[in-house]
Amino acid sequence: xxxxxxxxxxxxxxxxxxxxxxxxxxxxxxxxxxxxxxxxxxxxxxxxxxxxxxxxxxxxxxxxxxxxxxxxxxxxxxxxxxxxxxxxxxxxxxxxxxxxxxxxxxxxxxxxxxxxxxxxxxxxxxxxxxxxxxxxxxxxxxxxxxxxxxxxxxxxxxxxxxxxxxxxxxxxxxxxxxxxxxxxxxxxxxxxxxxxxxxxxxxxxxxxxxxxxxxxxxxxxxxxxxxxxxxxxxxxxxxxxxxxxxxxxxxxxxxxxxxxxxxxxxxxxxxxxxxxxxxxxxxxxxxxxxxxxxxxxxxxxxxxxxxxxxxxxxxxxxxxxxxxxxxxxxxxxxxxxxxxxxxxxxxxxxxxxxxxxxxxxxxxxxxxxxxxxxxxxxxxxxxxxxxxxxxxxxxxxxxxxxxxxxxxxxxxxxxxxxxxxxxxxxxxxxxxxxxxxxxxxxxxxxxxxxxxxxxxxxxxxxxx
Numbered sequence: 001x002x003x004x005x006x007x008x009x010x011x012x013x014x015x016x017x018x019x020x021x022x023x024x025x026x027x028x029x030x031x032x033x034x035x036x037x038x039x040x041x042x043x044x045x046x047x048x049x050x051x052x053x054x055x056x057x058x059x060x061x062x063x064x065x066x067x068x069x070x071x072x073x074x075x076x077x078x079x080x081x082x083x084x085x086x087x088x089x090x091x092x093x094x095x096x097x098x099x100x101x102x103x104x105x106x107x108x109x110x111x112x113x114x115x116x117x118x119x120x121x122x123x124x125x126x127x128x129x130x131x132x133x134x135x136x137x138x139x140x141x142x143x144x145x146x147x148x149x150x151x152x153x154x155x156x157x158x159x160x161x162x163x164x165x166x167x168x169x170x171x172x173x174x175x176x177x178x179x180x181x182x183x184x185x186x187x188x189x190x191x192x193x194x195x196x197x198x199x200x201x202x203x204x205x206x207x208x209x210x211x212x213x214x215x216x217x218x219x220x221x222x223x224x225x226x227x228x229x230x231x232x233x234x235x236x237x238x239x240x241x242x243x244x245x246x247x248x249x250x251x252x253x254x255x256x257x258x259x260x261x262x263x264x265x266x267x268x269x270x271x272x273x274x275x276x277x278x279x280x281x282x283x284x285x286x287x288x289x290x291x292x293x294x295x296x297x298x299x300x301x302x303x304x305x306x307x308x309x310x311x312x313x314x315x316x317x318x319x320x321x322x323x324x325x326x327x328x329x330x331x332x333x334x335x336x337x338x339x340x341x342x343x344x345x346x347x348x349x350x351x352x353x354x355x356x357x358x359x360x361x362x363x364x365x366x367x368x369x370x371x372x373x374x375x376x377x378x379x380x381x382x383x384x385x386x387x388x389x390x391x392x393x394x395x396x397x398x399x400x401x402x403x404x405x406x407x408x409x410x411x412x413x414x415x416x417x418x419x420x421x422x423x424x425x426x427x428x429x430x431x432x433x434x435x436x437x438x439x440x441x442x443x444x445x446x447x448x449x450x451x452x453x454x455x456x457x458x459x460x461x462x463x464x
Contacts, residue, residue, distance in 0.1 A: 026055025027062055030124065032160050032169040038214070039176040040361055041222045041251065042075075042415055043136045043154070047129040051119070051164075058118035063099060064111045064129065065161045067209070071109035075132045075363075075415045076386075079113045082126040091128070092116050105207045108161060132415050134363045137218060139253035144323065146260065150253050150274035151181060152218045158186045158198040158210040165206055170199035175216045184212035221276035222252035222323070225364040228357055228414075233372040236428075240340055240351075244331045244358070248321070250275070251363070255322035264320065277320035281358040283311040284340075287333045294318065294329040313358075331358075348379075348425045355384065355409075356419035364414035371407040377426040380407050384422045387411075 030050040037044040053059050066074060080091040099112040119125055137152040144150060160169055173183075173196040180191065189198050196214065226247045233241040252274055263271045283290070285308055292302045292315050302315035317327045340353055351371060357364045372395055373380060382390055389410040394403040407424050 026053060026057065026059055027119075027164050028052050028054050029162060029164050029166040030168070032162075032166050034160055034169070034171045035174065036156065036172065037174050038137070038154055038216070038218065039174060040220050041137055041218070041224075042361065042363060043133040045131050045133070047127075047131070047160070049127045049129065050124055051127060052124045053119045053121050056121055058120050059115070060118050061112050061114045063163050064096075064113060064131075065104075065108045065163055065207070066111070066131075067157070067161055068107045068109060069155065070133055070136070073133045073136050073413075074109075075134050075413045076417050077111050077131045078129065078417075080128045081116050082128055094127070106209070108207070110163075130417075132417060134413055134415060135251070139323070140215065142253055143256040144253045144274065145257045146255065146263065146275075146322070147271045148274070149179075149217050150219050150222075150323070151215060152252075154214045154216075156212055156214075158184070158189070158212045159201055159204050159208050161207065161209055163206050166201075166204045166208075168200050168202050169204065170197065170201075172197050173214055175214070175218075176220060177217050179217040181215040181217075183214045183216075186210050186212060219273045221361070222250055223276065223279065223321075223359065223362045224249050224251035225357060225359065225362055225367075226326075227366045227368075228364050229368045229370070231370045231372060232351070232353060234341065234351060234374055235337070236374050238337050239334045240337055240353075241334055242332065245328075246331070246359075247326070247328050248317075249326045250321040250323050252323040254324040259322070272320060272322070275320045275322045278314065278316050280360045281313040281315070281331060282360060283313055283333060283358055284335050284354070285310055286339060287311045287335055290331075290333040292329065292331050294327070299329070344425065348427050350423045350425040352421055352423050354419055355422045356414055356416065358419075361416060365412060367411050367414045369409040371409075371424045373405045373407065373424075373426050374428060375402065375404045377405050377428050380405055380424060380426040382407055382409060382422065382424050384409070385420055386418070 028051075030052050032050070033048045035046045037046070051062060064077065064079075077096050079094040079096050081094055083090050083092070094116060095114040096111050099110040101108075101110050104110065113127065113129075115125065137154055140151055140153050154173070158171060160166060160171065175194050175196070178193055180196070183189075183191065183196055186198060188200070189196070191197070198212070226249055228247070229245045231243045233243075235241065260271070285306065287304075287306065290304055290313065292299050292313070294317075296318070299315065299318065302313060305312045305314075313331070317329065319325075319327075321327060341349060341351055344350055355369065357367065370393075371382075380392065382388075391408040391410070393406040393408055395406050396403045405426070409422075411418070
């Protein structure tokens with residue numbers, strides 16, 4: 001019986017796999033344009049697809065394919081359906097989720113894009129796709145001196161990897177400067193200034209792939225946070241306390257040789273062009289009690305600008321960061337409670353705050369966000385627009401009896417696109433707000449009674 005069930009499961013899996021790939025024959029891409037921005041260490045690819053249903057049945061979704069070298073570094077995939085023309089265009093977000101296909105050619109990875117409404121036979125739809133890659137620029141040479149510029153490799157394909165037939169396609173690579181050491185030539189291909197163009201290519205079969213390598217200069221700050229722990233502590237007495245612990249590194253070509261501070265200060269544009277010594281953190285508006293320190297103590301090289309929509313903290317580590325160098329520091333601040341804590345229609349309270357990393361143009365390898373709820377909070381739940389690992393912990397603070405519930409959210413490979421609002425819901429009875437004041441009153445009363453008893457005993461001794 002068990003063997004029959006196993007055979008049935010295998011047959012179903014094979015059928016589903018074959019059906020998904022057979023449905024690929026019902027769609028074709030009429031025109032595709034891909035623009036890959038290599039100006040930062042975060043690679044951004046913008047893909048415009050005109051998809052046509054050439055089958056006999058409506059199509060509810062389509063697949064996006066990625067080579068295995070990109071799947072492991074893929075931070076985010078977003079898709080929009082475009083309607084209208086020019087200034088009257090409207091964009092409708094579409095649901096995108098990973099799709100497992102064990103028998104995919106060349107170990108390609110897939111994401112499933114669900115259309116807003118089924119695409120009927122003969123109909124077309126235009127999609128705009130954004131996908132972001134991290135750790136995809138390979139420094140070469142892997143070690144450089146203080147005075148050398150940083151050169152990197154980027155590996156991709158001149159044609160778009162897709163399970164569908166593509167009638168016409170073009171790919172553009174945008175480099176941060178005009179210094180391009182070399183690039184693979186697959187005709188037609190040409191370069192003009194900072195842009196390399198591949199195509200147009202016509203009538204490419206499904207799963208076509210044409211490897212290319214671009215070797216170019218990139219001295220943008222390769223700021224990588226190896227680990228970031230953000231703690232948001234909610235106090236119903238008027239404020240949110242945010243504490244952020246950073247472990248930062250320069251993810252570019254490793255520095256070799258000695259470091260000369262004199263040369264760095266006198267010829268900054270030439271000596272140390274691949275390094276960075278200034279960072280920008282975008283904080284919420286109306287921040288107060290801002291501090292920036294490391295293991296040694298407070299660091300004064302910072303400047304805070306506050307505004308109605310956001311605040312900006314410009315700061316410098318104690319030393320410039322070259323490839324492979326690291327720095328650890330802490331940023332803390334308070335914000336008014338009324339700006340971020342609200343009451344839901346069902347009576348629950350919820351925090352509405354921003355996920356991600358406040359540092360601009362930074363990759364976070366591991367982000368842990370902890371929301372510390374007031375003591376007595378129950379039934380916590382978090383709502384986010386993407387998948388994260390969730391856990392619950394307990395934290396004890398001053399005058400706590402049962403401890404405070406901590407909602408822990410953890411995500412790897414975080415980029416600035418993940419800086420979106422999230423919510424944490426919980427129930428709380430106002431009577432619990434009196435717990436700590438009553439404990440303080442009880443403590444003072446106990447001390448007062450003990451003092452009276454001591455004075456009474458002392459007076460009796462004097463009288464005798």
